[in-house]
Amino acid sequence: MQAEGFKPFSGPDAFRVLAKAKERLNLEKMEMDDILKAVSSLGSLMETEIALIYALQDQICTRCGWCCTENTSLRVSKDELKNIAAFKKSSYKKLKKRIRARPRKDRTLRVTRHPCPFYEDGCSVYKIRPGVCRSYPTSKILSALAGGGPYPDKCEISDDLLAELVIKRALEEKMSRENPELIKELADKKRDEMGRLSQMTQAQRFQYLVKHHRDRLKQAE
Numbered sequence: 057m058q059a060e061g062f063k064p065f066s067g068p069d070a071f072r073v074l075a076k077a078k079e080r081l082n083l084e085k086m087e088m089d090d091i092l093k094a095v096s097s098l099g100s101l102m103e104t105e106i107a108l109i110y111a112l113q114d115q116i117c118t119r120c121g122w123c124c125t126e127n128t129s130l131r132v133s134k135d136e137l138k139n140i141a142a143f144k145k146s147s148y149k150k151l152k153k154r155i156r157a158r159p160r161k162d163r164t165l166r167v168t169r170h171p172c173p174f175y176e177d178g179c180s181v182y183k184i185r186p187g188v189c190r191s192y193p194t195s196k197i198l199s200a201l202a203g204g205g206p207y208p209d210k211c212e213i214s215d216d217l218l219a220e221l222v223i224k225r226a227l228e229e230k231m232s233r234e235n236p237e238l239i240k241e242l243a244d245k246k247r248d249e250m251g252r253l254s255q256m257t258q259a260q261r262f263q264y265l266v267k268h269h270r271d272r273l274k275q276a277e
């Protein structure tokens with residue numbers, strides 16, 4: 057039985073994710089049922105999986121610029137805008153005026169110039185880009201999975217990120233079915249791993265999860 061509030065991931069977005077995962081897996085060694093189950097189970101993600109897709113998005117973003125030029129207006133905090141002003145060697149006030157930043161109720165600012173005024177054939181403030189940019193598209197994927205907004209299907213890496221999770225889950229399912237005696241051993245390892253992860257800084261944790269995930273994929277080849 058699924059957890060209360062769980063909604064299977066389905067519809068056209070799920071079909072595309074399924075196709076991506078199939079493309080990348082050696083299907084002779086995989087059960088189609090495991091892959092289908094993994095896709096539909098994406099409605100609920102574990103914390104480590106969320107950390108993993110946040111880490112992966114940075115690595116596989118193609119910098120196509122769609123989210124900067126077509127997406128809705130940019131939201132920045134005052135500190136983020138101050139950092140950008142310093143980076144651009146401008147005064148905060150002048151920059152705020154130039155980009156037509158308007159205060160929001162939550163004390164952040166909405167940049168009403170569109171497309172993003174920091175986009176100049178690529179992000180001109182990439183190293184210090186605001187949090188909303190750093191977390192795209194994962195933040196939108198998570199909110200879509202929770203039923204809180206549209207799935208970011210225009211971002212060309214959204215499906216790839218979820219396909220990575222599908223592959224991970226399908227492999228885990230196959231492993232636990234084929235080696236039931238390993239389940240206890242794996243559960244112990246998982247507990248140790250969780251303990252180690254909780255001691256790490258966020259950067260160390262991301263690095264660890266990305267490496268760990270790559271090793272799993274290599275084993276499946």
Ligand code: SF4
Pocket residue numbers: 117118119120121122123124192193210211212213
């Ligand atoms: S739309 Fe997606 S792939 Fe393109 S720059 Fe934005 S995050 Fe990267």
Ligand code: SF4
Pocket residue numbers: 123124130172173174175176178179180181182185186189
């Ligand atoms: S700040 Fe950079 S990453 Fe963010 S929307 Fe503007 S150009 Fe894109």
